[in-house]
Amino acid sequence: MISQRLRVTALLAVTAAALTGCATVSGATRPGEIDVRTLDVGKYPTQPLDLRYVYRPRMSIARELATQRLADHVVTGADIDPALTFGTGAVSIINTDGATQILAKATEPVLVANKMMFGLSVGHSDKQLDETRKTPAGSTFTTVTVLQFPDAAAAAKAATELDDADFGVAADVNERVTLPGHADAHSHWRPGVASLGSTIAHGSYVVNTYLGVRDPDLSALTVLADKVFDAQLPLLDSLPPLTPEGILRLPYDADGMLRRTLAPGVSFQPDFREQAVAEPRGFLHRVSDQAFWRQLVADSGTDRFSTSGADYDGPSMLFRTREAQAAKQLADAILGHGYSGKVDAPAGVPDAKCGETTNTSTVINRIRRYRCVVSYRQYTAVVDSDQVADAHQRAAAQYALLANSTW
Numbered sequence: 001m002i003s004q005r006l007r008v009t010a011l012l013a014v015t016a017a018a019l020t021g022c023a024t025v026s027g028a029t030r031p032g033e034i035d036v037r038t039l040d041v042g043k044y045p046t047q048p049l050d051l052r053y054v055y056r057p058r059m060s061i062a063r064e065l066a067t068q069r070l071a072d073h074v075v076t077g078a079d080i081d082p083a084l085t086f087g088t089g090a091v092s093i094i095n096t097d098g099a100t101q102i103l104a105k106a107t108e109p110v111l112v113a114n115k116m117m118f119g120l121s122v123g124h125s126d127k128q129l130d131e132t133r134k135t136p137a138g139s140t141f142t143t144v145t146v147l148q149f150p151d152a153a154a155a156a157k158a159a160t161e162l163d164d165a166d167f168g169v170a171a172d173v174n175e176r177v178t179l180p181g182h183a184d185a186h187s188h189w190r191p192g193v194a195s196l197g198s199t200i201a202h203g204s205y206v207v208n209t210y211l212g213v214r215d216p217d218l219s220a221l222t223v224l225a226d227k228v229f230d231a232q233l234p235l236l237d238s239l240p241p242l243t244p245e246g247i248l249r250l251p252y253d254a255d256g257m258l259r260r261t262l263a264p265g266v267s268f269q270p271d272f273r274e275q276a277v278a279e280p281r282g283f284l285h286r287v288s289d290q291a292f293w294r295q296l297v298a299d300s301g302t303d304r305f306s307t308s309g310a311d312y313d314g315p316s317m318l319f320r321t322r323e324a325q326a327a328k329q330l331a332d333a334i335l336g337h338g339y340s341g342k343v344d345a346p347a348g349v350p351d352a353k354c355g356e357t358t359n360t361s362t363v364i365n366r367i368r369r370y371r372c373v374v375s376y377r378q379y380t381a382v383v384d385s386d387q388v389a390d391a392h393q394r395a396a397a398q399y400a401l402l403a404n405s406t407w
Contacts, residue, residue, distance in 0.1 A: 036400035039348055042390070044397035048259040048405045049308075053268040055252040060094070063118045064270040065250040066148075066242055067092035070120045071272075071282035073239040074146050077124030077290055079231040079281075081224070084142065088123030088135060090285035092272035093147065102145050103208065106165045111147075114158040117242070119147035120272075122285050129288070135212075142211040142228055148241055152203050159201035160186055162208065166197055177218065181226035189221060196221040202233050204241035253277060255320075257306035260405040262316040262383060262398040264309045274315065277306045292337065300330040300380075311366055316398060317382040327380045331373035334382055339371040346392035349399045351375055354391060376402040 036046065045052065071092075077084030093099045096111040102121045103111075125141040135141045149155040163186030167174050170190065177187040179198060187198035195212040209228045213220045242250075252270065253259060257277045268275060278286070280297045283305040287293045296302070301322025309315035321327045331353065341356030354372040368384040372395035375381075379402055383394035 033403060034348065034350060036403045039396040039400055040346075040393055041397035041400055042393035044262060044264065044393055046397050046400035046404055048401065049261070049263055049268065050253070050259045055268075055270070057248045057250075057252075059244070059248065061269050061271075062247045062250060063094040064092060064272055064276075065252065066118045066247050067094065067120050067272050068270070068276050068278060068282065069242075069250065070118070070146060070148070070239065071122075071285055072279040073235040074120055074122055074281070074285065075124075075144055075228065075231045075235065076122075076281055076284045076294070077142070078294060079235075080124065080142060080227050081140075083126045083140065084124040085289070085291040086125045086128045087285060087288050087290045088125050088129055088141065088143075090120065090122045090272070093119035093121060093145075099145075099147065102143070103162065104166045104169050106169055107162050110158055110161040110165050114154045114161070115150050116158070117148045117150065117244070117247070119145060120285075121145040124290075138214045140211075140213050140224070142209055142224065144228060144232060145208040145210075146232070146236070147206045147208070149204055149206060150243075152201070155204050155206050156201040159199045159206045162186075162206065163188065163197070163199045166199075177222065179222050179226050179229075182229045185225070185229065187222075187225065189218065191218075192216050194221070196225055198225045198229075200229055200233075202236050205236050207232050207236075255304050256405070257304050257318055257320065258308060260379065260402055261306045261308040261318040262381070262394060262401055264313050264316065264394070273307075274310050275308050277304065279304065296330060296333050299333075300326040302330070314368055314384050314386075314394075316394070319380045319382075321378050321380060324375070324377050327375040327378050330380045331375045334380070335371060335373045338367075343370060343388060343391075346372065346395045349374065349392075349396050352395050352399065354388070354395070374399050374402070377406075 096108050099111050100108050123143045125135045125139050127136045127139045130136050149158055167188045173190050174188045177189055179185050179187055185198045185200040189196040194216040197210050199208045211224050284290050302319045304320040306318045307315050321330055335353055335355045338359040339355035339357050343354040343356050345352050345354055352374045357367055357369055369386045370388050370391040371384045372391045373382055374395050381398045383398055385391035
């Protein structure tokens with residue numbers, strides 16, 4: 001019925017030193033920090049990103065910033081249904097070719113004609129992806145794709161035409177469906193198949209969902225589709241749509257997260273997977289075990305996340321928590337989640353800790369053998385590597401970078 005769907009499917013404490021004079025002085029002493037120039041950082045940079053790179057906006061990469069902004073307003077699984085505890089991936093959409101990797105290829109003329117601007121597609125399931133990167137048989141799953149168009153008229157037209165194009169892929173077996181809670185949505189299914197597609201316009205946005213349940217029960221499918229729209233549409237009310245000029249004016253690293261994140265490579269530009277900043281909801285799209293990470297984010301008061309580096313090179317992650325103690329607790333929890341194997345900490349890096357993975361699965365992302373966590377003030381950073389010496393150098397460089405980024 002519906003073709004080509006998303007199956008796609010995260011530094012430091014200080015040494016004690018105090019200066020006292022001859023006179024009596026009231027108050028507490030303050031700790032001093034280590035000289036980061038003494039750390040073994042290998043080849044890795046220790047200066048903030050903005051001293052090494054100047055972002056010059058152009059539309060092709062500015063759309064990546066637009067998708068990062070959008071991600072903070074797209075539903076996670078738990079927003080839809082508490083049973084949807086696993087993320088199955090997130091894909092940024094910056095052109096129509098990208099959109100048709102998620103939607104049916106037949107929808108491309110509609111996207112072009114209505115001037116689709118950008119979008120994001122995210123997946124959720126009640127079961128974790130199997131080793132083939134697919135949702136196991138009998139899973140309840142949702143794929144939610146949010147696209148922005150130039151205005152409400154274009155979005156409304158696109159919503160109707162997108163469903164028509166998808167319906168036409170198998171018009172002889174598809175049937176139209178009306179959702180009880182969203183009669184203005186355009187929906188269809190193939191009787192006897194436990195999935196449904198539905199598309200709705202909301203201002204300048206179009207929300208498309210492709211979802212499935214264990215059995216071909218139309219009532220269960222329409223209830224789930226209504227849940228998707230009930231959760232997603234209000235999130236878009238707090239996200240003013242962008243004009244093309246507005247896309248180009250989006251701030252790069254407004255919260256100073258990327259400047260503090262170790263960037264292993266030498267090439268920089270906004271990229272949803274490899275150089276991005278997110279709020280908690282946007283971060284959760286990047287992880288599989290959303291229930292675990294949602295609790296950690298809440299417990300630590302994390303309000304910003306950033307990542308820098310390609311998957312093949314080992315990305316770095318940075319979390320901004322509510323205060324220093326929360327950052328240390330978050331670091332311990334992250335390391336304990338799949339990296340509890342004993343590994344020495346890097347020499348001279350205060351409060352840094354490392355571990356070896358106990359998980360050999362490669363379902364969601366490539367899992368590297370070693371992980372080090374570093375806490376610095378209210379920040380917690382995570383670096384990974386397949387070589388322990390390299391992980392130590394990354395951790396040392398990340399600590400030095402944080403210390404060099406306090407202004």
